[in-house]
Amino acid sequence: MGSILSTLLRSLVPTIRATIPSFLLTFISKPKPVHPLQTYQFDKEAILKRYEAERAKRLRQDGVAQFQTARDGAFHRFREDVASAPAREPTHAETKVLIVGAGFAGLVAAVKLEKQGVQDFLIVDKAAGFGGTWYWNQYPGAACDVESLIYLPFLEETGYIPTRRFCYGPEIREQVERIVTKWDLARRSHLSTEITSVVWDESILRWHVNTNHADHFITQFVVMATGTFHEPKLPGILGIENFRRDHFHSGRWDYTITGGDENGNMDRLATKTVGIIGTGASAVQLVPKLAQDAKKLYVFQRTPSSIRFRDNRLYDPAALSASLRPGWQTQRMTDFANILTGAVVDKDCDALEGLEEFTMRAILKEGTVAGVTVQPDQIPELMQLADFRLMEQIRKQVEETVKDHSTAAKLKPWYSFMCKRPTFHNDYLAAFNRPNVELVDTNGQGVSYLTETGVVANGTEYEVDLLIYSTGFDFDVEANFYRRTGIQLVGTKARTFDEKWDEKGPSTLFGVHIREFPNLLYVGPAQSGVTANWTHTTYAVGDHIAEFVAQCLRDERYQAFEPTEEAEEDWGRQNEEGSEMRLQFAQSCPPGYYNREGKPEEIPARWAYFPKGIIAWTKITREWREEGEYRGMERR
Known part of the structure; x- marks a missing residue:
């Protein structure tokens, strides 16, 4: 019936057109505006065919096994610090918070704790200096690829303005040292020290932390800020030895x-x-x-x-500083994240140079200029x-x-x-x-x-x-925690961290709290609020950790806090949203550390970042803290 009706209507078109005045016909016939992207001439099939051919020829059966870690055996020297560790006597001490890692995540957590009035903490790192990735990667030409105004932590607090848009390693480490000096962090740090085990003691509701220097620390909270770009990865080829x-x-x-x-x-x-x-x-x-x-x-x-x-222009620090208002750095981070994810923001942000034309905001703006209102079902094609x-x-x-x-x-x-x-x-x-x-x-x-x-x-x-x-770092998300860190992490059931996550991938509340590991606060990308600017992530997670720890220490009724199984499951389900779409995209890409060397199907959906983005994650965790009820937490 439908086909008969459509045939009949098509046959009437010439008659209908003949009865319409020419000026009105011109108006009716005027084509609707189209999005400028739809006017570009692409041979879509040819491009996708080339993409697939390039992907296919790079696939290997051994996947991530084509690389080898430098942690053990004959390749251990490739991970050794070029600076020698000073000899010292073992330390035995108690602390409220022990922070594993002196990179951006660890330093931000320490400063945020200090701002909350928590001063009894200790930072431990295997490196001989502060800075994490920026301590290890001191190769010629090393520079940040996110705008320095939003990448270098605590610029507003230290009163420093970077010399250029994308500053180089030495300037980044200088800012790290400013942070260390301003908040007196060196006094509360053990460097050139590798943690070997972190074990929960239910009898005292504390963690026992041991190191390669025979140190022994007892702590109520552990902030696991081990980072990702520090453990060298080598090609798995014959002849290196x-x-x-x-x-x-x-x-x-x-x-x-x-x-x-x-x-x-x-x-x-x-x-x-x-x-x-x-x-x-x-x-x-x-x-x-x-x-x-x-x-x-x-x-x-x-x-x-x-x-x-990119335009790596020099800044005029005096002029730039005079134009800034209180709260400028966190606001600029927020603007960057919002625009990157397509949120409606009433301003431009030149921190996005090199990425902006690929954002949803740019696509919508381009359509508006052309008189086109982009419909939701058009977005995948336009992207x-x-x-x-x-x-x-x-x-x-x-x-x-x-x-x-x-x-x-x-x-x-x-x-x-x-x-x-x-x-x-x-x-x-x-x-x-x-x-x-x-x-x-x-x-x-x-x-x-x-x-x-x-x-x-x-x-x-x-x-x-x-x-x-220049083969990267051991960033394999499926690699076990022990392999990546050398830390034997054991929780309440005498199970290791790896045994817990081997069951079905990450199980967390907010990507931070983990059942069976009370008072452990994890800083990592899985199930957490993530954006292209890692420093913003450390700020958001650091705020959550510091405020949570401060709340717990003020509430003397309880000593240990861990999420319920139901809370972990609920958060895990939220992080699985959109996993099928992410998998399809990853499967279209050539092998690399983003897609587990061409085998993204081996990555559990729960390894994903929080899908709604860092701004939503920040709002959710802030409201949770403001409730003050530790919703989804067991306390004792």
Whole structure:
């Protein structure tokens, strides 16, 4: 019946049109405005076909097993601190709060505790200095890729304004030292100290913490701020143990071999042939410096990064400081997060440069300018078109920058924008125009093995004097906690942390509190409020931890707090929302640490970030604390 009716209506169209005045017909026939993204000419099928081909040829059966940790065995030296640990006597002490980690998360937690009046805490870190990721990654060219005004913690409190939009490692560590000095944190810290075990004692409702220095601490609360970018990951290839030339991981840079400092000037490389394995975020910052100083540089690539240029302009600290109002830094963080997730914000935020055209806000704004109201069912298509457009721009930029056509073709990323960590650098692509730099593209297979003096890739041996592994860190979300931290964490049922989470993935309340582990406060991405600016996450989680601990210490009726099973289950279900869509996207991406080396189906849905975003997470946890009822908590 439907088809008969539609045929009849179509047959009447010429008659109807003939009876309508021409001026009215013109008005009726005027096409409705379309979103500008829908006017771009893309060969969608061809692009998706290329994406799939590039993904498929990189897949490996061994997945994450293609890498090896540097924690144990023959590769332990690749994780050792270049600074030697001072000898000291073991410490035996009690404290209210023990913070594991002296990176941003640990330092922010400490300062937030101090602001809440909790001063009895101790910070422990395996590094010889403060800063976490920024202590370990002191390679030439290391810089933040989030705007420094929202990335460096406590700028307002310390009265410091960064010198440029994306500041370099030394300036970041200087700010870390300001924080340490202002809040007198060094006095309450044990550095060059690895925690070996954290064990709950139900008889005294306290944690026993032991270290590799034979220290023993008893504490009521433990803040687990171990971070993610500190444990070096090496390629699982033959020959590393037999390589006879100098080699080290980029996260343990050895200036006694290269000379120079974080600005470059590596004079000891002037007569050397250098190889670097990896083309991720660290390598993108490293390669231009190595290209300037090495006699010859081989860059071994599995998958190219997406590279965007950025305006790393200098600030005028005096003028900028005069324009700022109280609360400016946290407000700027909030604006950044809101705009990134598409919330309606009545202002622009130039902190988003390089990302804004890919945000929902930009897509809606582009439609409004064209007179189009975007409907919810149009959003997936428009997001994909925005992705196509952005990646085409990135590939065109490669083409316009790299002079050799063959090299340029190999440096083009063929995947969706957020499949891999986006990178930003003005000099990386241009480095491949230098006569001393050679890209060794492995067609997605990675290097084959090492000889005593060189790297074998594509059947060819490349002899090197120095080999740098820029292969990232042990970020595998399915890797057990002990492997990533070296800490044996044991809760109320004599079960380890790993045994608990092995059941069905993370089980938490807010991504912070964990049943069977009373008074343990976990700082990590799983089930927590996360945004592109990790510092914002540490602020949000740090506020929650500090206010919660302060509340608990004031309430002398109870000594131990842990979530109920029901509370964990409810929070877990909330974090599973949208998991199918996330899985489909991850399955379309080439292998990398974002998708467990091409096997995202092995990642439990509960490993996801809180799907509603950091602003919603902050509101939920703040209201929970303000209730003061410890809803979803068992107390004793």
